[in-house]
Amino acid sequence: MKGYLQILMQPVLQRCAAGPLWMTWLLTAFMLVGVVVAEVVTGKTAIVGVALFIPLGSLTILWWIAFIQSAVQQNLPLHAQLVPQHRGRLMRLTAMLWLAGTLALGCLSALALGHFCMGLLASAALLFVMAVGQRYPKAGAVPALLVMVFNLLPHPVIHPWLLVERYGESAVAIAGLILLAGAGAALLPLMYLRGGDRHWRWQMKFAYRQEVLRTGVMPESGASLTTKWGWWQQIAYTMSLKRACSGGVSSARMQMYALGPNAYWMRYTVMPALLTLVSAALSILLGPSVFLNKFAPLYSVFLTMIGIGMFVQNVGVAIYRTSTEQGLLRLTPGAVPEVIFNRSLARALLGGFFKLWLVSAVSVVVIGKIFGGAGWIYLLSLTALLLPFSVLLLRNFAAMREPYGSSMTALMAAGALLVLLASSAVDVLLWSQVWMATGIACVLLTALLLGRGWRRMMAMPAAFPASRMA
Amino acid sequence: MNASVVNIAAVSKSFGAQPVLDGVDWNIAAGKVVGLLGRNGAGKSTLLECTLGLREVDAGGVTLFGDPVARLSDATRARIGYVPQKPELFEWLTPIQLLAYFQAQYPRWNAAKVDGLLTRWGFSGNMRRKPVGIMSVGEKQRLSIIRALAHDPDLLILDEPVASLDPAGRRDFLRELIDDVIERDTTVIFSTHILSDLERVALDVAFLKDGKIALQSPLDELLESARRITGPSAALSALRFADEIRREPGAAGIVSILARPSVTEMAALGAEGSRLQVEALSLEDLFVEVTK
Numbered sequence: 238m239k240g241y242l243q244i245l246m247q248p249v250l251q252r253c254a255a256g257p258l259w260m261t262w263l264l265t266a267f268m269l270v271g272v273v274v275a276e277v278v279t280g281k282t283a284i285v286g287v288a289l290f291i292p293l294g295s296l297t298i299l300w301w302i303a304f305i306q307s308a309v310q311q312n313l314p315l316h317a318q319l320v321p322q323h324r325g326r327l328m329r330l331t332a333m334l335w336l337a338g339t340l341a342l343g344c345l346s347a348l349a350l351g352h353f354c355m356g357l358l359a360s361a362a363l364l365f366v367m368a369v370g371q372r373y374p375k376a377g378a379v380p381a382l383l384v385m386v387f388n389l390l391p392h393p394v395i396h397p398w399l400l401v402e403r404y405g406e407s408a409v410a411i412a413g414l415i416l417l418a419g420a421g422a423a424l425l426p427l428m429y430l431r432g433g434d435r436h437w438r439w440q441m442k443f444a445y446r447q448e449v450l451r452t453g454v455m456p457e458s459g460a461s462l463t464t465k466w467g468w469w470q471q472i473a474y475t476m477s478l479k480r481a482c483s484g485g486v487s488s489a490r491m492q493m494y495a496l497g498p499n500a501y502w503m504r505y506t507v508m509p510a511l512l513t514l515v516s517a518a519l520s521i522l523l524g525p526s527v528f529l530n531k532f533a534p535l536y537s538v539f540l541t542m543i544g545i546g547m548f549v550q551n552v553g554v555a556i557y558r559t560s561t562e563q564g565l566l567r568l569t570p571g572a573v574p575e576v577i578f579n580r581s582l583a584r585a586l587l588g589g590f591f592k593l594w595l596v597s598a599v600s601v602v603v604i605g606k607i608f609g610g611a612g613w614i615y616l617l618s619l620t621a622l623l624l625p626f627s628v629l630l631l632r633n634f635a636a637m638r639e640p641y642g643s644s645m646t647a648l649m650a651a652g653a654l655l656v657l658l659a660s661s662a663v664d665v666l667l668w669s670q671v672w673m674a675t676g677i678a679c680v681l682l683t684a685l686l687l688g689r690g691w692r693r694m695m696a697m698p699a700a701f702p703a704s705r706m707a
Numbered sequence: 708m709n710a711s712v713v714n715i716a717a718v719s720k721s722f723g724a725q726p727v728l729d730g731v732d733w734n735i736a737a738g739k740v741v742g743l744l745g746r747n748g749a750g751k752s753t754l755l756e757c758t759l760g761l762r763e764v765d766a767g768g769v770t771l772f773g774d775p776v777a778r779l780s781d782a783t784r785a786r787i788g789y790v791p792q793k794p795e796l797f798e799w800l801t802p803i804q805l806l807a808y809f810q811a812q813y814p815r816w817n818a819a820k821v822d823g824l825l826t827r828w829g830f831s832g833n834m835r836r837k838p839v840g841i842m843s844v845g846e847k848q849r850l851s852i853i854r855a856l857a858h859d860p861d862l863l864i865l866d867e868p869v870a871s872l873d874p875a876g877r878r879d880f881l882r883e884l885i886d887d888v889i890e891r892d893t894t895v896i897f898s899t900h901i902l903s904d905l906e907r908v909a910l911d912v913a914f915l916k917d918g919k920i921a922l923q924s925p926l927d928e929l930l931e932s933a934r935r936i937t938g939p940s941a942a943l944s945a946l947r948f949a950d951e952i953r954r955e956p957g958a959a960g961i962v963s964i965l966a967r968p969s970v971t972e973m974a975a976l977g978a979e980g981s982r983l984q985v986e987a988l989s990l991e992d993l994f995v996e997v998t999k
Contacts, residue, residue, distance in 0.1 A: 471799060478804065482811040491812060497799045561791050564761040565854075568789055569812040570781035698763070705762050 240326050248300070248307035260299060268292035286348030294345055297338050298367070304334060305368045309428065310447070314440060318432035328425045331368065335421065338364050339414075354410035355401070361417050372428045372439075374446070471498035473506075488571045489581035492701070493589075495562045500548075500555035502589030508544045509600030512537045516604045534605040538619045541597035545623050548593055552586060552630060553640035556703045563701035578699040583691060586630040594623060618676035622656060624683040631690035634700035638707045712737045712862055712894045713758060718767035719918075720750075720757055727753045729918030730767065735896065737861075740889055742909035742926070743898040746998045749915045751898045752792050755866050758896070759789060771862065785814055788860030790868045792898075794847035798840030802830050802850050805839060806857065813858040820887075824853045828879060844871040852880060856887075862894045869904055881907055902990045912990070914997045922952060922997050924967075926990070932967040933993055936976065938983035948972055952997060965996045 252258055271288030275281075308327050317324045339361040346356025362380075370377040400409050430436035478494050480486075498504055516533055523529065556563075566572055573581050598620040605616045698706065713735040720728040727750040735741055745751045756762040758769055760776030769776045774783045797805050802825065810816045825835065828849045839847060848871045855863065869877045881904060888895060889908070899905055905912065906926065913923040922929075933952070936943065940962040948966035955963045965988075968976060976985055988996065 474799075475804070478800075478808065482804075482807045484811060486811075488812070491808075494808065495797070497797070499799075559797075561793050562797055564756070564759070564791065565789065565796070565809075566812075567761065568759060568779075568784055568787050569809070570785040570814060571812060572781075572784065575777065702761055705756075 240322060241330060244308065244311060244326055244330055245304075247311055248303040251307055252303055261296060264292040264296045264299070268296075283349065283351070286345065286350075290345040290349035294342055297341055298363070301334065301338050301364055302367055305331070305371045306447075309371050309443060312429045314430075314432045314436040317430065317436065324429050324431055327429050331425065331428070332421065335361070335364055335368065352406065354406040358410040358413040358417075361414055365417050365421060368428065369424055371443075372424075471501075471504065473503040474498035474501040477501070477503070488569075488573050489585055492563075492566055492573060492582070493585045495566050496552070496555040496559055499551040500589075502548060502593045505544045505548045505593050506596045509537075509541050509597045512540060513600045513603050513607075516607050520607050530608045533608045534601065534611040534616055537604045538601050538616060541601055541620065542623055545590070545593060545597060545626065548590065549626055549629050550640070552589075553632075553637070556634050556700070557637060557640040560702040560704055563703060567701060575699045578701065579694050579697060582634075582700050583631055583694055587627055587687070590627045590630060594620065594627075612672075614676070615672045618672040618679070619656070621676040621679040624679050625686055627683060628686040628690040631687070631694045633694070633697045634703040635698045636706040637704050710737055711735065712739075712772055713896070714770045715754075715758060716768050718754075718757055718769060719765045720753055720762065721765055726918055728757065728764075731915075731919055733913065733920050733923070735894060737894055738892040739911055740895040740909050741897065741911045741913055741923075742905040743896055743913050743915060744900075744902075744905070744994055744998070745898075745915035749998070750918060751915055752866050754915060755864055755896065755898060759787070759864060785858060786861040788855035788858065788863040790848075790851050790855045790863075790865045792866040792870070794844060794851045794871065796839060796847065796851055796854075799838060801836050801838055802853075803835050805850065806854060809854055809857065815858050817857055817859050820859070821853060821857045824856065824883070828853065828876070845873055845876055848872055849876060849880075852883075856883070859891070860893065863888060863896070865895065865897045865899075867898055867900070869899060869901060877901070877904060884908055902994060906990055914994070916998050929967070929993065930988070930990065933988045934966060934968055935986045935988055935992070935996065936964045936966065936968075936983055937961060937986075942982045946975070953999070955999075 252261075268289060271292065272285055275284045275288040279285075308331060312324060312327055339357060342360030342364075343353055343357030346360065347353035350356060366376060366380060404412075430439060474494075475498075481491060481494060493500070516537065519529060519533070598617055601616045601620055602613045605611045605613055694700075711734045713733065715731055715733040718728055718731045719726070731754060743751050743754070753762065757764050758771070758776070760769065760771075760779065771779065772783045772786060774780055779787075797808070800808065806821060810818075825831065829846070830850070830853075834846075839850065842850070848868065852865075852868055855865075869880055872880060884895070885908060895908075897905065897909060909926055911923060912926050912929060914921045932950075936946075937957075938961065940956065940960050943962045943964060946964070948964070948968050949972070950967040950969070951964060952967070953965040955965075957963055966972075976983060
């Protein structure tokens with residue numbers, strides 16, 4: 238029993254060590270206040286159920302993720318192999334907590350929505366995907382893919398709602414739960430590996446992801462350097478570097494190569510290029526589709542926005558991480574003189590940003606043309622919303638304490654999603670001139686911000702080696 | 708008298724409220740091989756970074772080959788080699804790409820030497836195509852040293868270069884340093900904690916303590932002349948040495964003096980007879996005593 242208790246204590250201790258449990262207390266307070274207010278004001282069970290469902294459901298999910306993260310972390314190859322019963326306890330606890338969480342969320346959804354069986358199935362599936370996602374991160378995309386498939390197939394043979402209509406909620410829920418339990422039993426030993434090379438490799442990847450989440454800084458992944466995908470991703474950088482090394486390139490450009498492929502703008506053009514190609518292929522293969530016409534251009538805007546956000550973030554991370562390299566370069570003959578250093582760096586960074594933006598904007602407009610669901614002014618104006626972020630590249634790198642974390646990209650992603658959802662709801666109501674005005678306003682705002690940022694950066698100490706004055 | 712290659716005058720540097728260097732004065736003549744010693748956190752890396760202009764100093768100034776570090780000419784830069792303490796360099800490149808990158812920036816590049824070092828130091832075959840990011844720390848350090856030696860620098864600054872090398876790697880590196888670098892009259896500043904390596908390589912040693920160079924001397928002279936003199940305070944209180952490094956009162960009225968007595972002073976010590984204990988010191992003893 239003590240063994241189980243120790244395992245269960247770890248996520249709590251880890252969270253406490255990371256800071257106060259403000260999210261837990263906030264949700265608990267929100268739940269208590271919500272339930273009291275709902276009961277006093279409405280007295281309706283459904284409203285009270287909703288007041289319970291949202292915070293308690295969030296709490297359940299929050300702690301489920303915390304448990305799974307902690308459990309896979311506790312299952313170090315060393316422990317999995319040598320500590321008696323440790324791995325077995327982890328697997329049994331995962332199964333028990335999955336059942337408990339499913340039951341809790343099912344009951345809450347019955348209270349709030351009146352659908353116990355479907356609530357149970359949806360909760361079980363959600364917790365399942367979250368758990369499997371810790372081991373196989375790509376599994377997180379499965380629900381989105383299923384939604385797309387069900388919406389794209391002209392005559393779906395198996396559709397959840399068709400099944401519910403035919404067999405009833407209970408039967409579908411029971412069948413679904415049995416399927417999930419079977420899949421869970423098969424996947425548990427894969428989630429909790431027992432030593433060996435595969436376990437070590439996985440543990441390295443997991444530690445890498447945890448580091449990214451914890452610090453917001455993407456450490457250089459040794460694994461990515463040896464994969465074919467990693468090789469493809471940096472092929473443009475490598476080729477450009479090879480050309481530069483054979484001569485005739487300014488020292489300012491050579492300085493940019495020292496930041497590595499993550500800070501090379503061309504790397505991020507892969508996404509818009511791929512999106513354009515996939516869009517063209519889909520439109521040829523599937524023909525006209527209401528779903529694609531509406532969502533494909535917006536989805537491409539979203540992805541390109543994320544790509545540009547990642548570029549801005551990764552430039553900061555690369556500058557932060559490569560200060561040793563910058564020091565070596567500063568000692569090379571022909572290094573950019575200190576008095577013009579910031580100017581040449583700012584020009585190179587902004588040049589990369591605007592080239593990437595241009596490629597992304599062209600790609601979005603082309604995708605819009607392919608599907609015909611959205612006007613080019615509207616799409617171009619949406620991408621123009623990203624232009625002001627260019628000013629984030631002009632900062633006092635010499636005194637930088639830390640780069641922008643992944644929270645900045647997450648914030649941009651959330652913002653982009655909100656803007657897209659809002660714009661997709663109102664675009665039909667607005668004239669194209671309004672979108673054009675929005676785009677122009679963004680350009681003007683960018684010019685204003687860049688003017689200020691530029692003057693400030695020129696007055697700062699030479700940017701490299703970064704963080705030396707932090 | 709050789710011209711001064713490194714001239715550090717009254718350099719001070721703090722990180723926030725924590726002073727690290729406190730008015731360091733240090734001159735290094737051409738062809739000197741100096742071992743820089745100091746305890747952990749004494750500021751050795753900071754001093755080397757300030758020397759190279761990689762960190763701004765709060766006060767004072769540094770010149771390298773006569774150029775102020777803030778305005779090094781290209782010709783001067785081409786004469787400097789540096790091995791940083793942290794060998795994580797250009798993790799996304801292979802050794803060949805990394806060296807090609809630097810080759811493109813130096814007017815002088817000893818390709819034959821690079822090729823020889825790569826082969827001798829284990830970078831042959833697939834190792835030359837292995838990304839730096841997945842190399843071991845020792846391999847990265849060896850590559851970092853090759854990169855620093857490739858343009859035959861006249862001034863080589865090494866910040867704990869052998870800390871992560873295995874004994875064979877250390878032996879190879881020291882052989883290279885002695886046979887090629889020092890033979891060419893290169894000026895070397897070498898920070899390390901491995902004193903046996905320093906004894907093989909360094910001609911001079913400098914001890915950094917409390918933000919200052921507490922002692923600098925040719926190593927042989929220092930080892931030959933430094934003595935720890937221990938005895939009752941009554942016997943030692945009257946004794947004063949021209950080159951006294953430290954005097955420390957101990958328990959039960961015993962005093963310990965670290966000094967470099969002259970011939971006359973040694974004779975005076977002999978006259979004191981058995982009341983005093985006079986010991987010659989090893990470099991390790993000296994390190995402990997000077998940096999205490």
